Structure formats: C-alpha cells, structure tokens
Amino acid sequence: MRDVLVWQLPQWIVSGVVMGCVYALVAVGLVIVHNVTRILNVAQGAFVMLGAMLTIQFAKWLPLAPAVVAAVVVTVVIGAVTYGILIYPRFEAGLLTLIMLTFGADVIFRTVALILWGPDPLALREFTPGKPLIIGTAVVTRQALWVIGVTALLVILLQLFFKRSLLGTALRACASNATAARLVGIRPQLMGLVSWMLAAALGAFAGAVIAPVTFATYFMGLELTIRGVVPAVLAGLASPVGAVVGGVVFGIIEAVAAGVYSGLRDVVAFVCLVAILVVRELRTGVLTTHLRARVRAWRMSELARGQQ
Amino acid sequence: MSGRVDLGRVLRADREILTVLGAAVFALVAILLLGGAGAYAVTILNVVLLRALAATGVVLLTGYCGQLSLGQGAFAAIGAYISAILATQYGLSPWLTIPLACIAAGVAAWVVGFPLLQLRGHYLALGTLALAAIVYQLSVELRGITGGASGITSIPSLTLFGRELGSPWAYSWIIGLVFVLGMYVAGRFAFGRMGRLAQAVREDETAAEAIGISPFGVKNVSFVSGAVLAGVSGALYVHWVRFLDPVPFGLQYSIEVLTMAVFGGIGSVWGGLLGAITLTVLTEALRYVTGVASAEYQALAFGVVFVAVLMLWPRGLAGIADVWSARGRTSDRRGGVPNVSSEGTAEAEVGIGGGALIADHRVTGPIRLQHGDELVVVQRLHCRFGGVKALEDVNLVVRAGEILAVIGPNGAGKTTLFNVIAGAIKPTAGAVTVLGRDIRGLRPYEVARLGVARTFQNVRLFTEMTCVENVLAALEAHDGYGMIRGLVLPVRARQREDAAVDEAHRLLAVVGLAEFAHFRAGDLPLAKQRALELARALARRPTLLLMDEPASGLNEAERDELAALIRSLNASGVTILLIEHAVDFVMALADRVVVLSRGMKIAEGTPLEVRNDRHVIEAYLGEAA
C-alpha cells in the first residue's frame, strides 16, 4: 500500500497539476469577468473549447505558433462580439438573466462547434515532440511542461498588467467601486468589454495548450466551466491569484481522488468544496447558534404567548 | 360596502384562488382538447406538465426567495429513485410510493438544507451544483440499490380499479391532477404569508432579520417546497416511462428547469408553466421547421431563439404583463383591494404623520415595565474587528419609557453599539442584556422577537415589494400559519392573513401612507420611505425602538414632524434609543444623551449637561453655536 503511494501518488500529483492549470486559467477568467461585471460567465469553458478547436483548425494551414496566436485572436474577437451583442445592451438587467444569457451563448458556441467540427474528438500534436522527463517517480511529458509554463507566464503577465498598466488599474478600480470609477471617467461597460476579452484570451491559451493532452471535443466547455467555478468561488470570486492556487489544488485533489477510487473523481472535489464552504460558515457559529436558537425560540414563543 | 358578494370582483382580486382555478382550467382544457388530437400531443402535454412542476419549484425557491439553486435535478432524482425502488423491490403500489417519494425528497432537502443554506449567492449555487453531481454519482455507483448506469426496468405504472393507466391520455389525468395540486401549493406559498417572508429574505436579509424573520427558516421552507415539487415530478415520470437511469436527472435537468423558470418569468407563479410550455413546444416545433436532416441546426436555432427571447424580455414571458400594469406587482392575495371600511381610518396628512398616534394604544404592546425600569443593560462592552477597537469598555443603561440619544463624531461606534444591541454583531467582551435576557448568543431575529425594533441609517426597505407587503412581512414574521398548516387549513390561514392585511393598512394610515399602500416601496421619496420603515418597525409592537439617524436627509419641516411622531410614540409607551447627528434636533427631543467618541463613552446626562460638558465640546460639538 505504502509502496503504491510512493510510486503512484507523485504521478497523480503531476497529472493533477496539469489539469489544475487549465482549471486555474478558467477560474481566473471567471474571476476577472465577475469582478468587473458581476456576471458569472457560464461560457468561459467554451472559450477554452474554441481556443482548442481553432488552434487545431489553423494548425492545418499554418505552423503551430501562428496558429495558436490566430486562434487566440479569433477567440478574443468572438468574446468581444458576444459581449457587445448579449451583455452590453442588458448591462443593468438582473443577475440571473445575465447568467442565463451566457448560458445561451455557451449553447450556441457548442452547437456551432458541433456543426463545424463534428462530434468526434480532434487531436493536436505536442508542441515540442520528444521523450517525457522522469522526475523522481513521476513521468512528466513535455506538453505538461508547456501547460505549466504557459499558465505561469500568463499569471505573471496578468499580475503585471493589473498592477503596472493603466488599463489594468482602471479594471481594478472598476472592480473595487464601479460608481467611483465612473466618477473619474472610467466607463464600466468598456471595462466589462476589456475583462471579457481578457477572459477569452486566457481561455483560448488554455485550450491551445491543453489540446494535445486531452483532445478537443465540442462539449468540453461546460465541464471545464464547472470545474473552474469551484476554485473561483472558493477564492471569493475576488482574487485572481487565489483562483489560480485554488485551481491547481483542485486539480490535484481530483487526481488523487481518482487514484484512490475512480468513481470518486467528480464527487470528491465537490464534496471538498461543500465541506470548505460549510466549515467556513460554521466558524461564525451560525449552525450551532441556530440549533440553540430553535430551542430558545420555542421557549420564547411560549413566554410571548403568555404575555399577549 | 354592500353586503352582496361581487363574484367577479372577488375572482379578479383573489390571486390565490385564481392560481388554482387557472391551473385546473388549463389542465382540464388541455387534456380534453389534446386528447382528441392524438397520443403525440398528449405526450407533449405530459412532458410539459412534469417540467412545469419542477420549474414552479424553481420559481418559489429562486424567484420568490432569491436562492439560486442548481439542485432540482437531485431532488427529482431522489423522488424518481425512491418511488421506483419502493415499487419494484418492495412491491408497493405506485399510489403509495409517489407520495412517499415526495416526502423523501422533502426530507432530503430539509436535511441537506442545514449545511447548504448557510451559503449564499454564488456559493449556494455551487453547493447545490455539488449536490446534483453527488446524487448523480451515487445513483451510478450504488448499483445494488439503483441499478447503476443500467437503471431500473419494468417499473409498474399506476393502476385504477385493476386497469393499468399506461396510455399517455390516461396518465395525463393523473399528471394534471398533481399539477393542479402543485399549483395550489405554489399559490398558497406565493400569495400567502410564506411568499411575503420569502420575498423579504430575498430583498434584504438584514432587514428581514431585524423585523423578526428567521432567514434560515424561510429559506428552508422554500428549499423544501421546491424539492417536493421536483420530487413529485421525478416520481410521476418513472411510472409513466417505466424505466429509470441516472441520465435524465443529471446537471442538465437542473439547468433546463432553471432555464424554463427564467424564460417563463421567475417572478410569477405562472413562470414555471409558461416556461415549460414555451421551451418544450419550441423544441418540438423546431423539428418541423428546420427539417429532419439538420438536428444540429435545430439545436443552434434553439440557442439563438433562447438568447433572443431573453434579450427582448429579460423578465421572462410573464414579465411582459408587467409592462401593461399601471402599478407595480402586488403579491398579497387580494391584488390590492383593502378590506377596511372607509370610516375610522386615521386621517393623516401627507408627510411623516401627525399626532394621531397619541390615542392609538394598539401601536405598542402592553406595558409590562414600569417607567424607569432597566430595559437594556450594557456592561463593559468591548467590540473589536481585527485591529480596530470599535467599542471600548462601554457601559450604558437604557430605561423604560425614555428617549435616549447617542451622539458623537463619525466612527465613534454608535452604529456598532446599535448592532450589538440588536444582535447583529457579537461583542468581543462584555455583557448585554435586553429585557433581562442575555442576548449575546441570539440571532438578530430573536432579539427582534423580544420586542426590539430598529430603523437603519440607509433605509432598508424591501424595495420590490409594495408598502403593504413591507409592513405585512413584519406582522407575519412570527405569527401566522406555517407552510404545512397553511396547506391543510387554507381557510383559517387566509383569515389570519386577511387580518394581517387589515392591520397593515391601518399601520400605513397611521404614518400617513394609506394612499401609497400599493406603490412599490422603492418608488417612494425618501421621507415616505422612512415613514414606511417606521411603520414596519412598529408593526411588531416593539418595547424598544432603535432609530439610526432618522432625521438625515429631511428638511426642517419634516424634522419637526418626525420629532412630534417620536414624542407621541414615546408617550404611548415605546422606549426610544436614537442615533443622530442633528444636535439641535436631538437636544430638544431626548430625555438623556450619551456621547461616544472613538469607541468610548465620554459623557452621559441630560441634554443640557452634555451640551456644556468640556470633553464633549472638545471632541464633537465645537464651541457652542
């Protein structure tokens, strides 16, 4: 048993980190969009799918690097157009409606992908073919390194963007206090557009880099969104860094759980999530207070009835 | 009013009856009409009604109570599996297993609600999503019980007098009946006490707690109601299709049902039915139009139409009616027809309200205390947030029958003090008793039920609800029939609710808002909003009223009226604790004044004493004006 863990656990962790990077990028996209527009973008995973599909498509005509760039650019344009048609006109609408609109967008993306590329999975060759590395007892493929590397690079660039650039600061201002931002001349709708384009870019990169590992299918989007939502929400839908860390951790938990018992993979992650959320709330003593309160309320109502 | 009952007027006015009647008429007409049109049409009807049930559950939970849940699929699955397992492995009759399945779904929701409903907003959505995923996985894994991915086959259908009710048409009668029952539940919820409490929780949980509503309790009831409706939908499904596997009740189901509710109008009891009809018929119709060879295009067209409809009508199909109604939505049963006779209503001027209160002892509760008794005792109160000391070693006694003002510069801790007394904040150290009871472990709504009411610095009304509903929420917070009793004894429940409505109108009249009864609270100007907030606070016949800067934003004349109102309230027995910045206003009004600065009490005494206190002048008042 211990033997198995020594030999298998590291591999689980590696595989978890790789998937976790994708979840992290999805989560960051979700957090950015939510911060600026308070919308939970159900179509975030679809950006990943589009990035993957488009890269595979362009790679048939172009060398790999330009293909990836082209795929990202096209996805960003799609994201911008979606924002312009669906979100911008209904910026003030209720939250639920907006979420439903992004869900509709996801359905549209999915069916268009089905029409264009068919139901079967598509493959993309590894970025740099070659033998995988052996680190300790774990096998790390070159593409895995690409995934981790690209994720790290994107996160660093993102931080620089937010902290150093004017546009990034404007975004943060908008996230912090939309009214105040408006007062100094920042247009929330425009910032919303920027945040969407940013999220689309992140998703597209994630898709391009993960396609050689997991293959691209037209329905991969929704699952990724769900998995990205978990770390995003755990990070309070507020902190991009928290989302990244959460995403990677979530990927690892998933992989380890799958290793322990494969049926658990989908569930354990969710169970962990619920447990964390609930424990967080419990620390404020709400549940125990409620139970005590039930007793007291019953007693009080007796008294109150006696008084009236 | 004449003694004769005007049936037309009653029907027009009573939305609850309308809901049940409408559902019954729809079901009857649809079944009879479509029955002649063939099995296909009836099958569509069955699918529509089943989905409508679950979608109506979403309307109650998400539309009325504001809790975004993605867990309907889980409860439909529970209902389906319990009914299927009981019928196949234990040989029970479906007539028995279906109700049992509903109960099972309700119990599951009640249990799961304890941890889940602690969460809010996106967290709750995620938690319920997790629930759906877990239930799905369990139904796949627990092969021995659920048949795993291969499912359960040969589930018996309902039989009546030995005849199998298997044909779609026969089954439609059963589904129709259950649908009408479901709409009865929905109507009772939406237009009765629970609906108002749920909406209050949705609008502003803090304010709801302040008027004595237990948010958790209300959420729980809503959650269970939604779950029961989903459960019955699932149970009926299996005895119709007679085969069950995990696939129909995955995440897809929760999203579908939520979509229908949003589409149909999540704020209306009819949203579920409208959404189910539209989406089901739309999908089927698209088959016709786009032709059989392009299923992918059907799906695309569906997505486009869905998005387009949401863009055009963000409030859903039922929301279209809103455009045409002159006034805002009213959700009390009678749709705006008060039952009070025109004589005897307190004539009040437009404005905060006059001195009509003086004689109206119904406003306050029975005075159990003697004037001067200790009402609130605060001892060595410390309140710390992180590194910030909001309150430091504060000692205070509020005596019954007095008007006590708390003043001080910004950041002094005045609102914090209020929050502690109201139970919204737990003190770091020290003791606080209200009416002799230690309140430190109590939730705000429990403190409220003790007889403490409050108004807020930034008016916290239930903006989407009407004025009447705002007051009703307070009146019905603790009194009234619970959901189950309300379903079993509807007549008595309605009587109590009617009485509450009358009382609400009376209270509105007292503060001079009688003619704004059916206006949306959010549409009122500030002065009237404060009056409404006051009426709501008074509804519970409080012994202690905490008012947080009631005069801010009011002009001179309005302040005078407010002062008069406060005095008359006090005269009728309400102890008033008041935070204010308008010093002259306070000095003229208060019996005693307490001055806080930087979390510490720096002075206490009569207005005159305090005004001339050296420390107070330094810290706050500046040189005497």
Add this chain to the structure above:
Amino acid sequence: MSLNKRTFWFYGLLVVAFVLAGCAQGSPTPTPTAAPSPTAAASPTAQPAAPTATVPSGAQQTPATTPQAGAETGEPYRIGAVLSLTGPAAPLGVPQRDTLELLRDEVNRQGGVLGPDGKRHPLEVIIYDDQSQPTTGVLAVTRLIEEDRVAAIICCATSPVSIAAVDVVTRAGVPMISTASSQAITHPPEERQWVFKPAWDNDQVVEALLRHFKKKGYSRIGIMSVNNEFGQSGKIAFEQLSPSYGIQLVLNETFNLGVTDLTPQVLKLRSAGADVLVLYANINETVVALKNLHDLGISVPVYVTNAVGTPAFVEAAGNLAEGVFVQTGKLQVYSDLPLDDPQRSTILSFVDLYRNRYGLEPPSFAGVAHDAFWLVVRAMEKVGTSRSGIRDAIEGTNNFVGVTGVLSFSPAEHTGFRTRDMVIAVIQNGKFRLYEVVGE
C-alpha cells in the same frame, strides 16, 4: 422596461435568419458525390429476400441499377428512426443517420420498395434527434407513431433511450429495431415482443473477448470502463463471466464520460501485473487512456470495443492506435475477409456505397443501421406496411446476411447476432486488419 423597437427587430430578424438557414441547409455531412460507381454490386433490392448463406449478394449484375420501368408506383412506405444526433451519443447516431439516408436513396433509385402487391412504393425515412435523452426520445417515437404513421421504427442509438421507448412501441403495436447494445433491450422476451436488435449484446462481446483471451493464454486481465450504461454492463459481464474462463480480473477501474486524464487509473495497471488491458469506453476516453499509457511508458496489449471501432478513432489516436486490438464485426476488416465468407459481398457493397457518398469508411454503428434498415425493408417487401406483419416477418427471419453478422431471430431470441461472427481486429498502419474470427 420599455421595449426598444430596434432591439426587437434586430433579434427578431436574427431568429428568422437562423430558422431560414436551418431550413435551407441540408445534411451537414460532407458533400454527397454522384451515384455509386457501377462496379459496386447491384442495388440490394435486387436480392431475393432472405438469401442463403452461400449466395453472395453482389452476384447478380442485373440491370437493376436503372429505375425499373413497368412497375406501378404505390403509396409511400414510411419508416421512422430516432437517433442521437446531438449530445454525447452523437458519434453513434450521426453515422447511423447517414447510413439510413444512403440506403433510402439507393432504394428509391429503384423506384422504391417492391411491395407484396407488385408495386414500387417510394420509401420515406423520417429521422428525429433524441438529443441523447430518454424523454426526448419517447416524444420522438410517439410522434413517429401517431403523426407520421410509420410502419416500423429504428430506435435508438443508445440503450437507455431504447429501453425508455419499449413501453411506447409495445403499447402502440409498432415494431422497433434498436441499434444499441444492451441485452435489456431484448430481454426478457415476453416483455419485448415488439423490439428487436441486430447487433451483439454486451454479454456476447465479453464472451468473445474471454474466449479469445483463453486461447491466447492470458489469465490476468485489467479492465477500465466508462461509468455509463455501456461501460458498466461490460464491466459487470466481465466480473460475472471471467471466473468460468479461468481468468482473473486484477484491475477494475471506472471513470466518467469525457474524462480528460486517466493517469491515476493507468498507473495501477503497472503494479497490478496484468497480461492485457481491456478499455470499455468511447473514443475520447480511449484515446486519453492510450496517451497516458504511452506517456508513462507502459506497454501491454490493449483491447478496445467496437464503440471505438471506427476510422474516427484511428484518426484521433494517430500513432497511439498502432497495435491496438479491437473487438468488432467483420465490417471493419472487409478487405481481409476470405472469399468464402458469407458476409463478404454484402459488406463490400456497403463499404463502397458509403465511401462513395461520404468519403469515409463506415464505422461499425453504420453497419448496425444498415442491418436494421434491411430487416425492415425485407419485411415490407413481404407484408407491406402491416405493423404486426412486419413484426412477425422479422421474428421469423433466419440467416439474414447482414453487415454486422448473419442474423437469426426467434420468438425466444430477439437479438439477431451470434457470437461466432465476432472478430478481433488489430490496427496496423492506421487500418483495421483481421486478426481472428471468434468462430464457434
């Protein structure tokens, strides 16, 4: 809120535009080519009904390729089909739809089905999408029965939807041929009077594999199965049947549909010491597993099922598919079939037809649809559109040479396939090569 007129028109027009586009667009599959080349065998309608095993169907090069002159035209015959064209089961349903349309056009090229009355009846095949969901499937089947008044229904591409439809067709008395694989579709026979399936049961697949493993001397096998009806029934069959073949299951892992990484499960294979790995999954998960195996440097003979016995799998897996064994029917290895194989000419002509029109080799699901189609049409040639007549005719069919196998039905057995027609193929140079016919 006010209804912005411009918004209204924009979105209204958008809706109309899409609906029109959907109408105008025909099948989204690759552009159909011209009529099949004349060297392909004669149109199957020239075959006599229920041929004996030795007569190759292509032998008759009659001028039946040209539309029959002289036969009168009768009322159209209608067949319905409910297939998964969207949703996770689309890879199964889409080739089946393509096959049905292909064969329908072939039949209509002759002027239609030659009914018992001597007239040619144009054939209509009405196909609906069940979106891989039972409820939608039930609705579609009901519609076919009531509104479109079809004589028989081909439904459905997946087992859960097929089983959900059983009640409807039984109640309405309409024969149904399923292209899915679960034995629950046709068992117990007393409750499945109206339901038939040409393809193998999951049990038969596992039996065939176990027979094969025993022959090769494998005693320790590992299986990894997807967590749906298809995978679970395979897993259960392995668990139940392996002991009687003296074979031990040393690894028994499951995973969910669409999983993107199977490293944890694959790792266990190494330490379990298995002789061979069986992957019971769809294309996605199979390719992922193969990739993980490759990356981890684990080499063990891999067997996959017919669910991935398709060119699409080979395309997606690329080099990873080399040397992988596939349990499948003879369709995939058509070029390796011996000349005396009874199914050879039927298979060859189908492959040609399919390839000429769609530019692809037909996957095994297409073959099942082919057999379902011909079972119905042959029955129609005998009895016309009588639903009960068609049912009886199919039930009485013996030694029907199909693409899937040589099918025989009886009142006690509504699954037409016999294990002996199963084949183990191996993928070499991107092609399926015959490795072994399972035989008796």
